[in-house]
Amino acid sequence: MKKIHGGTFTIGANNEFPEERSAQSVTVKDFCIDNYEVTNQQFAKFVEETGYITIAERPLSVTQFPELTEIDRSPGSVVFQPILEGQPFSELSWWHWVKGANWRHPQGQNSTIEGKENHPVVHVAYDDAIAYAKWAGKSLPTEAQWEFAARGGLKDKIFAWGNTYNPKKANTWQGEFPVKNTQVDGYFGTAPVGSFSPNGYGLYDMTGNVWEWTQDYYHYGHDSKSHQVNPVVSNEKESFDPRDPNVVKHVIKGGSYLCAKNYCSRFRPSAREAESADTGTSHIGFRLVTSAP
Template structure:
C-alpha cells in the first residue's frame, strides 16, 4: 500500500514517511544470520526515497572540504607491516573474473590505489556521467559525516528492514514472494564472469531506475548495499522470540570494541548479487562490513524524524 500524501508532509524533501509498525524482523528457514525471526515494533520515521547520489555527495564535499577514508593513506600505526607505497590511499574494487580463473570467496575483489568516490573503479574511472548514481567507495565514517551535515541520520537495521518490506507482511521480496529481475539492479549471467546487463544496467544504475516499493522507496533491492547504524552481531543482537514485540527505535547491537570483529550491518544487496551467488537482496538478508572499508558496491541512504526541519543544505 502506498503512503497517503498527507502522511508524508512531516518529512524533509526527498523523503517519505514510514508508518509505525510491528513486523517480523529476519526470516526463519533462510540464512543462519537472519535468525531469529523476531517480532519488533518500530516507530514512524522518514526515509530517503533513494540512496545518496554522487551529485548530493559532491555538494557536501564542496561545502565542507571533506576527504573520505579512501582518499587518505592507510595509517602506519594500523598497518606497520606495509611500506609507504603500499599504504597509498585506495579502496576495494570488484572486477569480473576471467573464465578458467580460480573462484573463491574473494574472487574478483582487488585493492586499488586511487579508487575513491570520484573514481569508483580506480584511476581512469569517473563519475562525470554518473552524477545521479549512488555514491560508492564511502566508509561508514564518510556516510555518518554526510548524515550529520544534512541534519539526518543513518537508519538502524530494524528501520531499514521495515522500510524495505514496503508494507508487506512476511513477503520474501519487497514486492511479493516471486523473484522478478526487472524490479531491481542485480547480476544477470554467470557470476563472477559476466554481467549481461539484461535488467538495463551492468554496474550501478541511476537512482529511481526501477519501480518503488509500497512506501515509495527505490533500490532497497539491489543497486548498492547500504550502511546501517547497527554493529553486526549474530541473532540480531539478541532479540528474542517472545509473544510481545520488542520496541526497537534505535540500533540494537552495541560496538563490540574489538577492531578485529567490529563490523556494521549492511542491507539490500547490490548489482553483484544473483540467485546463483549471494542472493542477499531480500529485506531480511544481512551482511557485515568493516566500518573503515569502501567498496564500489556499497552506499547509503538517510532517515529523519517525522518532525524534522527541511534539509538546510537543499
C-alpha cells in the same frame, strides 16, 4: 523523503541464511526516509561545502599497517573486477585493492563519475556516511527502520514486491556470478537511482543497486531481547561475526548489483551482511532517515 507510518513486523527470516535468524516481532515508530540512495551529485555538494576527505582518499594508517612502505600505504579502496570465463578463481578473488579508487574514481584513478552524477555514491565507509548525515541534519537508519521501510507494507514476503524473484525489478546480477552477467536488468554496475519501480512505500532501490549502511553493530543473528520495541542501536561494539570476530562491523542491507541467484542472493529485505566500519567498496552506499514531524 517519505514519511513511514510505524507498525509491527517480523524482522529477519528463519528459512534463509543463519544470520537472519531468529525472526521476531518488532515495532518501530513513525520516521522519514530518503526516497533514493545518496547520489554522487549530493555527496559532491557535501564535500564542496565542507572540504571533507573520505577514508578511501587518505593514506593507510601506519599504526594499522606498520609492515607497509609509504608507497604501499597510498590511498585506495576495494573494487570488484569480474573473472574471465574459463579462468580459475577462488572465493573473493574478484575483489582487488586498487590505488586511487574512491568515490570520485570508482574503478581507480583513471575512472570518473562524469555522467554518473545521479548514480549512488560508493567507496563510502561508515564514518564517511556519518559525516554526511551530520551535515545533512539526518542520521543513518537502524536495521529495523531500514527493513520495515524496505518491505513496503507487504507482510512476510520474500522480496520487496512479493514471493517471486524478478530480475527486472531491481539492479542485481543475472547469470553466473562472477563470470557472466547477462544484464537482463540493463546494467552491469550501478544504475541511476530511481531506474526501477518503487516499493509499496514509494522508495527506490531498497533492493539491489548498492548495499546500504545502517547504524547497528553486526551481531550474528537477531538478539531476542534488544529488538522488540522500537529497537535502538546496540552500544556493544564487539563483533559477533564468527568469520572475523576481531573486527568491529556494522550491518549493511539490501544487496547490490553483484548479488546473484547462484551467489549471495541477499536481495531480500530480511537479508543482512557485515562490513568493517573503515571499509568502503565499489558496491556500498547509503540513505538517511529523520524523526517524523
